[in-house]
Amino acid sequence: MDKIRIKGGIPLKGKVVLSGAKNAALPIMSAALLTDGWSTLSNLPTLRDIQTEKKLLSFLGASFEEKPEATLRINSSKIDRFEAPYDLVKTMRASILVLGPLVARFGRAKVSLPGGCAIGARPINLHLSGLELMGARIDLKHGYVEAKAKKLKGAEIVFDIPTHTGTENLMMAACLAKGKTIIGNAAKEPEVVDLANFLTAMGANIEGAGTDIITIQGVAHLHPADYRIMPDRIEAATYMVAAGITGGEITLDGYDGSCLETVVVKLREAGLEFSQKKKDLTVHGPRKIKSVSLTTQPYPGFPTDMQAQFMALMSLGQETSVIKETIFENRFMHVSELRRMGANIQVSGNQAVVKGVSRLLGAPVMATDLRASASLVLAGLAADGITEISRVYHLDRGYEGLEKKLLPLGARIERIKESA
Numbered sequence: 001m002d003k004i005r006i007k008g009g010i011p012l013k014g015k016v017v018l019s020g021a022k023n024a025a026l027p028i029m030s031a032a033l034l035t036d037g038w039s040t041l042s043n044l045p046t047l048r049d050i051q052t053e054k055k056l057l058s059f060l061g062a063s064f065e066e067k068p069e070a071t072l073r074i075n076s077s078k079i080d081r082f083e084a085p086y087d088l089v090k091t092m093r094a095s096i097l098v099l100g101p102l103v104a105r106f107g108r109a110k111v112s113l114p115g116g117c118a119i120g121a122r123p124i125n126l127h128l129s130g131l132e133l134m135g136a137r138i139d140l141k142h143g144y145v146e147a148k149a150k151k152l153k154g155a156e157i158v159f160d161i162p163t164h165t166g167t168e169n170l171m172m173a174a175c176l177a178k179g180k181t182i183i184g185n186a187a188k189e190p191e192v193v194d195l196a197n198f199l200t201a202m203g204a205n206i207e208g209a210g211t212d213i214i215t216i217q218g219v220a221h222l223h224p225a226d227y228r229i230m231p232d233r234i235e236a237a238t239y240m241v242a243a244g245i246t247g248g249e250i251t252l253d254g255y256d257g258s259c260l261e262t263v264v265v266k267l268r269e270a271g272l273e274f275s276q277k278k279k280d281l282t283v284h285g286p287r288k289i290k291s292v293s294l295t296t297q298p299y300p301g302f303p304t305d306m307q308a309q310f311m312a313l314m315s316l317g318q319e320t321s322v323i324k325e326t327i328f329e330n331r332f333m334h335v336s337e338l339r340r341m342g343a344n345i346q347v348s349g350n351q352a353v354v355k356g357v358s359r360l361l362g363a364p365v366m367a368t369d370l371r372a373s374a375s376l377v378l379a380g381l382a383a384d385g386i387t388e389i390s391r392v393y394h395l396d397r398g399y400e401g402l403e404k405k406l407l408p409l410g411a412r413i414e415r416i417k418e419s420a
């Protein structure tokens with residue numbers, strides 16, 4: 001397993017080009033299962049999770065054409081398997097996103113239950129109850145979900161919790177159902193809207209994506225489409241924090257801060273400054289970081305996927321910040337590692353009290369999940385001395401070429417191949 005070594009203390013300066021959004025690319029690739037023929041997806045990020053999704057789709061029978069410039073063509077004309085096996089699903093929970101498309105187009109699917117992960121139990125009950133309302137028969141056997149339906153029918157579904165991938169799974173299923181589906185208390189994340197835009201380009205009839213109520217009028221079939229994946233807003237916010245925590249100045253190429261309004265508000269409160277020139281957004285880190293409290297919420301609230309990164313920033317705050325995590329039950333795995341670097345953080349339940357310290361000290365630390373690993377990189381960039389982060393495969397799941405993008409900004413960062 002590779003490690004990343006960082007010598008911290010350098011204010012980062014320069015321009016970063018964002019990659020396509022992982023959490024838009026994964027459902028959009030799954031949506032290609034809904035039709036035959038070639039769909040062309042551009043601005044796809046080069047990530048482990050994208051590779052896993054490709055492996056899963058080709059296991060099902062899809063074929064691919066790799067094109068230059070982060071472009072991939074997908075053809076689902078010859079799908080001849082309807083099972084997502086455990087050894088693939090266990091490496092990536094988002095594999096569950098093939099469930100809706102397979103049942104909608106082929107009337108059957110057998111998908112391994114994703115199981116929990118480091119940050120929580122991650123149940124999929126809302127995905128399954130929605131499919132049942134649409135007429136699917138759901139059996140849970142030997143760790144697999146087996147779903148069968150002659151023909152899905154439109155239904156009125158109201159989520160107890162605005163589940164992000166649950167909304168995406170059922171929106172995809174509803175596109176080919178007979179009749180109208182209404183999804184109430186739907187997730188409003190921008191990635192859900194990106195998926196809806198792709199489905200619409202395929203001929204789907206969807207209204208209200210990005211709001212609490214999504215209405216889908218089923219159609220007889222969909223056709224392939226070409227689509228450019230939206231930029232990764234969580235990657236963008238992570239680089240904003242990199243500017244803030246190192247007191248540097250980072251320009252996000254071609255990004256206008258959209259879909260990150262709440263994050264920008266909180267970062268401004270922490271003392272970061274933002275200037276938009278033409279299409280580029282420049283983030284200026286402060287000399288002194290102000291302590292800011294926040295609670296994670298579904299979009300448009302402060303995203304849980306930025307909680308760990310923001311906590312790294314608050315570790316160097318002037319006073320005390322209270323960070324509340326309301327989405328996942330175990331998303332403070334980065335706390336013990338930040339503490340090893342000198343952070344002063346006390347956790348009780350879903351609340352972390354971060355008492356700012358004057359400096360962090362480099363240390364050997366271990367990544368536990370995707371966003372926790374990003375938080376450790378950020379802390380390492382600001383810390384005095386050397387930080388070595390192990391298990392960086394977590395990082396590679398969601399950040400394309402992180403060290404390659406940080407090096408031109410002046411970071412002293414290198415990847416150490418574990419075998420070395």
Ligand code: EPZ
Pocket residue numbers: 023026094120121122123124125126127128161162163164165166187304305327328329370371398
């Ligand atoms: C998506 O996960 C993202 N993953 C996560 O990003 C993100 O953290 C999360 O949404 C919240 O925004 C992808 O898009 C691939 P949820 P998802 O269903 O859909 C509960 C990252 O770092 N719930 O919105 O799995 C659940 O336990 C990853 O990129 C149920 O109870 O999240 C959680 O407490 C991590 N029953 C809450 O809802 C269900 O059937 C929100 O989960 C579904 C969810």
